[in-house]
Amino acid sequence: MTADALAAWCRIRNQIDWTSAVGEAPAPVKATVDGLATWCVAGGRSSSPDRGYRLLAALARSRADASLERPLTCGLLAEWQRLVLGMPEVPFRQGEAFAKGGRERYALTPHTQRNFQDCLRESADLRVPLASRAARAYLDVAFFHPFPDGNARLAMLTLAYVLELEGVRLDQTGPLQTTRYADDPAGAADLAALVCVLIRSTHRRATSARH
Template sequence: MTADSLATWCRIRNEIDWTSAAGEAPAPVAATVDGLATWCAAGGRSASPGRGRLLLSALARSRADASLERPLTCELLAEWQRLVLGLPEVPFRAGDAFAKGGRERYGLTPHTRRNFQDCLREAADPRVPLASRAARVYLDVAFFHPFPDGNARLAMLTLAYVLELEGVRLDQVGPLQTTRYADDPAGAADLAALVCVLIRSAHRRTTGARH
């Protein structure tokens, strides 16, 4: 059987120094271009108008939730995922999940949902830089793979939600779509650094547009 990539991710996740993976980023940042809305309207990676409408609906809901400062929970993500997929109910997965043509297997144990919830809670830890928290929760959604479908789209929404809580919007999100692997600690740290770069770049362009 393929090794459990989720177990690998949980181990690596705890070994990464998230406090130094990314520097401090400015907040709030009101981007001159809404990069996430543009990405959603295009349907994420699929360039599907129908999928784009669903994603925009989920984005609007997630931003409304951010305005209420709702904490990240499995239940909250399920609410977004129903909109992402256009389904009345989206249950937490009931078995192992696979990605990358079956090369990564994300195991399911009696503790998977609880462990995922613990990871979501850490996205609000103020001791960790914003960019690292956003990148880490993106990878948590990708590798816990909580729902049968649409987890890549949900990961992007969740990353953006963590930023939105701090008043930060990116003017581009395309660079975040590079394939990530559960056994790659350097890649995980690089994602945190990339999020920091994107925040700083959006801030720089925003402040430049004012002058």
């Protein structure tokens, strides 16, 4: 049987020093180009226009939720996921999940949903730099794989939400769209560093545009 990638992620997640994985990034940052909206539209082109419209609706909803400072919870993600998938209800997965052509298996235990909820709660820990919190939440969604479908899209919305809560919007998301592996601590730390770079570069371009 394929090894449990979720267990590997939980082990690695607790070994990474997220506090020192990146430096400080500016906040708030208002991009001159809405990179997430561009990503949503591009997501629609990959299959059908409706997919893009649903992603834009989920993005708008997530930003409205950020304006209300709603805590990041599994229930909140389910609300966005209903919009992403265009379904009236999206329950937490009821069995094992697979990704990457079956090469990664995410087991399900009686504690999986509770553990996921605990991980999401850590996205509000201000002792950890913003970029690390956003990257870690992205990977939590990717590797807990909470819903039967659409988890990659939800992971991006989750990363954006953590940033949005502190007034940060990126002007590009393309570099984030690479394959991540649950048993790769260096890759997880690199993602946090990449988010930090994207925040800084967005801030630099926005500052230059104002002058």
